[in-house]
Amino acid sequence: MHAIIPATAPLRLFGKLDPVVESRPDGVIVVRSAKPLPHYSASLVDRLEHWAKVTPHRTFLAERDQSGGWRTLSYGAAFEQILHIGAALLARDLSEEEPVLILSGNGIDHALLSLAGMAVGVPTCPMSTAYSTLSQDLGKLTYALDLLTPRLVFASNGRVFGRALRKVKERGIEIVVSDDTATELGATPFASLLDRPISSAVVSARTQVGPDTIAKFLLTSGSTGFPKAVTNTQRMLCANQAMLAEALAFLKDEPPVLVDWLPWAHTFGSNHNFGIALYNGGTLYIDEGKPVAEGIAATIANLREIAPTIYFNVPKGFEALLPHLQDDLALRRHFFSRLKLLFYAGAGLSKPVWDAYRDLALDTAGRSVVFTTSLGSTETAPGALIGVRDADRPGIVGVPHRGVELKLVPNAGKLEARLRGPNITPGYWRRPDLTQAVFDAEGFYLMGDALRLAEPTNFAAGFEFDGRVAEDFKLATGTWVSVGPLRVDIIGKFDPLVRDAVVTGHDRDDVGMLVFPDEAETRKLAPHLEPDTPFAEVVVDQAVKDVFQERLAAIARDATGSSTRVTRIALLAEPPSIDLGEATDKGSLNQRAVLANRAKDVEALYAAETKPHVIRL
Template sequence: MDKVIRDAERMFAKSVVDIETREDGTRVLRSGIPLPDSYSRCVGDWLEHWAQARPDSLYLAERDENDEWRKITYGEARRKVVGIATWLLGQHLSAERPVVILSDNSIEHALLSLAAMHIGVPVSSISPGNSLMSKDHAKLKGNIELLRPGVIYADPVERFAPALAAIRGLHDGVVVAGRSSKVLDGAVPFSVLEQASDESAVMAAFEKITSDTIGKFLFTSGSVGSPKAVINTQRMMCSNQMAKELVWPFLAENRPVLVEWLPWSHTFGGNHNFNLVLRWGGTIYIDDGKPTPAGLDKTIRNLREVAPTLYFNVPRAYDMLVPLLRQDRQLCETFFSRLNLIFYAGAALPHHLWEGLEVLSEKVTGTKVTMVSSWGSTETAPTCTDSHFEAERPGVIGVPVPGVALKLVPSADKLEVRVKGPNVFPGYWKQPDITARSFDEEGYYMIGDAVEFLDERYPEKGLLFDGRVGEDFKLLTGTWVHVGALRVAGIDAMKPVAQDIVVTGHDRDEIGFLVFPNIPECRTLCPDLPPDAPMIDLLMNPAVRQRVRQGMAMMKQTGGGSSTYPSRALLMAEPPSVEAGEITDKGYINQRVTLSRRADLVEYLHADVVDKTVITVHSAN
């Protein structure tokens, strides 16, 4: 039986960091733990291993049409993968004609991905938002025109009919309809893919796979520039998991069980989490919920039934989850019952959520849950740093993982970080000019982020994410505003009202906040209002506005000058839009897109004559 391990010293390898310091102030950081020369050749090796070693172990589970868990073991998954791969071999596929998946996470999504990679064919899971939330399908058209897929999977296919019609002239591939499709409209039913099996042909193709074989094309979120197809090789994905094995040795004693919603179209869910489970023969319960008001109930229902051993999510989700854990003792006990650690990524975790999770876990288990984070990107598959120690505070992204070198280059008053290692991508598909501009003269990938040391005297205590280099700006005084740190400080100071914040003030005298409110928490502050009170009444309620004002005053009193606190704030009645790109797949807010889309509100916020809806530190409104 797997063990529940909550002792960080037993869970993790000792943190060791080697530093090379150069004359110009540049520092190169490497892990003191060496990465072996050899490790898994491809992700398919893991499926082959577990199908033989533990064929009856549960691999994947999802809700069926009757709301029951539909389950598949490793042995069943391998048999289905061989059958699907047999059909794929007849479709004349290659890197020039890959498999594209338009749908959400599902068992068929996983099997089709694994089958394609089992015969050396790249797979590209594209965010369903590009198909379902766009009116002009511009992003999807760009995706398909670049890849020219030979197979496109959609489930249910009728839901994707407008998107499929929009891209019809951009490919000559076969459309495959998922199992929940009611209307085929010329598409091939997924069941056809499983009808035949030629194991010898599949395994002949499998043996030809090398570490350089392209496993996936993953599109960037578009938070900086237009989306690009990132080549993910087998080496990138396998070196990531080898590094994880070295720094998280407790996984050998405790196979991961995940309740997972994070989209497989993104590197966090599709590489970090999906590959982690497959590497260790664990289980994924596919969560049909999301950290949205409409999807949260489904996530809670799943967490009532399944206790995860690891929980991966974004700060937005923890903001919604913590109040419910406080209210529901049974949910809280189940959630923490066999949880080894909580992992957050996508953005820094505000301190009040960190503290809340620690208090809740200690209340029901007697010990504080270990909370960790890491850092990386789609171009690094994804892990560059990892926490293999108990962090002293939120925001610590860990230290370089084995095999990875981080180059810290002084830039203005920041340390720009660049990356080299077997986890780094070879380039963007069919975009050599963009690829060339992405690497420096020493071959380091210029990721565009900044970091700082938690304590320069003790680098093994980890690095802090210091925002994107292009996100920060200067006030008219010439003072730099560090957007990432300021955003997190603001969310924490204005708890529980602020769910997220966009920082304004570029080329202005003072900082402003566009505050996206946590509506359920705001309603708890207003017991005098009816539950269905209009949004404007809620946001203009004195209790809500006073809480924001108190947070602003607290930030000002902390000291540090005008670049460390907002002078004015505006509560947003319209939530951030996924369709417009204000929220990315992994749940963090895109500062640049939001500022552009809401430029009129930024002007309104900073107007010389302050409107009554704008909250200022000293105002009484």
């Protein structure tokens, strides 16, 4: 194994989360950290105020302006500005019952509005931009408006979000826009919120904000595809940041520097990454890029200028960035120059990508870089478990954070994970029925994931993700199929041809998969076709099918039994739909929704007649 940390690096990378294990007579296991969680702030705004006093001129946030330069916001300026905006929110009588809905993505105005709401007890709800721009029916926007009943809706650009804003206008809801592109809708300029004098009401409201105050709502789609509003309290956010600072001990040694694109409509980008920068007095450079062919150039340009100390991404993001690092020595040197840690979440990372980054760091900086991940959800703020060791492979989600109790309940041959701690949501907004269903009698949150020990009997080595309990199924033979690990393994073996896949086979004789091919890579398999050939024709081209057939046969030869032997795949030309709840803008796939919506493709997999887009052994 490569050396982990060079002599010039900080003396510590991780903190100690030594797990203590309680085994119950009924087979239930409870795991917690040996040390309690230290004191944490009552609100994130308290941390902003702290840094505004201690380091008022340090850059808190930076984003690209229209000229391509960086628009920066210091801690001192941020704290002053949110008090002005807070006064404007209070003047409108906004509240938990009538909060602020944010349509646009990451940006300084978005951050100021969110923090201003936190300062005076007015929750905000950032919504995925896809629900307002890519969605054809605006169904999830309509649902969110009905569920949350906001009285103010913000968008950075009236033109980009015009279709959604017109729907908002029909309801008589105030619209606030950063620019002048929505004057025909009677939009309020964002700058006018900053002009509001700081009132005594703001000072009074600040004193009322405490750990149980609702900071925000985050929308998370369930198996139905319709979003639930997860209540996020200040206790959740601050406790989780205190947990992260104990686990990632280097955050206390120097202010972190982040270059990050992950959407603030999701808990990973907002609560986790944005929170790490704010809680620890760091700087977040907002990356307008995306981990896709047409968006990665912006990320590369930002990383040429800014060297992060910790880099977060989803696996697809690391995959998209990798060839650019491999081909560009200057970029590579800058990227690794002060990097302490690579952190992935949201999905499984393939071993080849894991190895490639560690090798690149060794070759470029003379040291291997530590790669880690965690386990959590929107309901857990999000960190519940975290890897605090230099693991030898991806997939190890670590041990419980300080203050978190992990209960492992035997379930269909697996260990179902349940969680309790100050970082857990009190529930789903205006859905007491759903709230009651996700907590057990002891108050543990039922997250639906299964875990297994990374090393037999060694709890200190942490746990591995063992799939979603609700997604696993039995073949007709009675053999259980562990969907999560199988899906990750198969996608990795098809790399780079497959972007995502869904496992099939419930009550069938064998396992199949609905495959979403990577369009760019798949088209390379058929150079004889014209570039504008519809993708539906590409995936049924014989040259393409021959390559997939060969891969499938090789995978089947390595299978250890019927539960891991995929015998058939369907190549789907139509990507996962956001409107139908099949996918999010972060790239997460909803297995249940895909199976429900693509029932005809599932039937085609197992039909007597082989359809053109189906490949069988």
